[in-house]
Amino acid sequence: MSPAWWGAVLGLGTATGLLVVVTRVLALRGPHLRLRVLPYVRDLVPADRAPAARSTRAVTAVFGPLVRRAADGVERALGGAPSVRRRLGRAGLGLSVHDFRVQQVMWGLAGFALAAAWGLLRTWSRPGNPLPFVLLCAGAFVLGVLLRDQQLTAQVKRRETAIVAEFPAVAELLALSVAAGEAPVAALDRVVRRSGGALSRDLADVLGRIRTGEPVADAFDALAAATGVPVVARFAHAVAVAVERGTPLADVLHAQAADVREAGRRALIEQAARKEIVMMVPVVFLVLPVTVVFAFWPGVVGLSLSS
Known part of the structure; x- marks a missing residue:
């Protein structure tokens, strides 16, 4: 076959592949049946109301009993299930306390993995006592668990606002x-x-x-x-x-x-009053010194030249 025929065959194959890809992408971007039906069934709660719950169930299914035992351990260590249940309800997440504990475990494992990766890279370059790195990984796990709890409190505040x-x-x-x-x-x-x-x-x-x-x-x-x-x-x-x-x-x-x-107008006025004080910081520490320098520098230069 001549090069022209090879070029035609390659072009036809490329065009066919692009056509298949574009067709599939357009099919995936189309509205799902659930999205077309649920607006007309008002009494049903949309399934996407709690995406965190679905991801939590998927992670729990992958890791199995180990994650559940770790979540139970976090519950026994921290306690406060009524407070967590109340905050979950106020945040509108639709999660149970156990699902939230599983999320805390996952955040702790993410912190543990980051600390362990940093410690591994550090020991490759500078070998030493591994005990500080073990303590660092444990602290990263605890920090991740506590950060998820703080994020829940922030979610409650944002929703109430x-x-x-x-x-x-x-x-x-x-x-x-x-x-x-x-x-x-x-x-x-x-x-x-x-x-x-x-x-x-x-x-x-x-x-x-x-x-x-x-x-x-x-x-x-x-x-x-x-x-x-x-x-x-x-x-x-x-x-x-x-x-x-x-x-x-x-x-x-x-x-x-x-x-x-x-009440919103009063809160806005109070916030503006607080911001006014904060705005004085760059004026006093940045603008005013520059103004003083520009005002007195020519005089200092003139005195040095005359002397």
Whole structure:
């Protein structure tokens, strides 16, 4: 075969391979059946609500009983299962305490692996006593376990901050729906369908419990007991009292939304006042010395030349 024929065959094979790759990539990028069906089935909880739980189950399936025994050991050493369970609920992770302990073990193993790799490279270059490196690896494991606990606390704070930022809009929407003549449960359903966020997911859980037969007041009381945000607790108690006693709800929700907005403005003003003091640091230690140097340097040079 001539070189032209070889070039044609190679070009045809390359084009066929690229066509197969592009077709497969486009097929993988298409929406999954679950994503197309779940928006129309509101009562079901999306499976991607807890991706950390799926990854934890996969890791546990790979490593088996060893990881579970290590997680039980961390639980016995640290304790505080009720506090962890409460923080997991406030963070909206959907994990059990055992799953969280498994994640702590994995973080500790990651820290142990990094410390062990560094110690191995160090002993290759400078051989010495291995005891400090063993202690370093153990400390890295403990540090990884504690860092996962600190990250859980940070996740709780971020979610509660998002809830406080979302609350005025949700309360106003609910107040408008109630003022338009809808019942509290129907208004809650409308708000949950029209909004998205951490508070909306909590209200969707409350709506799911109501639909399963739990009384409205009890569902909102459970939300007030589980949440760590005082604003949401007051909101849940107000809705529960309004449903039980038939008191007007729209005015209460408008007032709570106004209070949250005013509290947000006060917090912003306080933060600005603190930042103003921090902004004085570069002015005093950077800008002012440079200004003084520029002001006095020509005079110093002139005096040295005249002398």
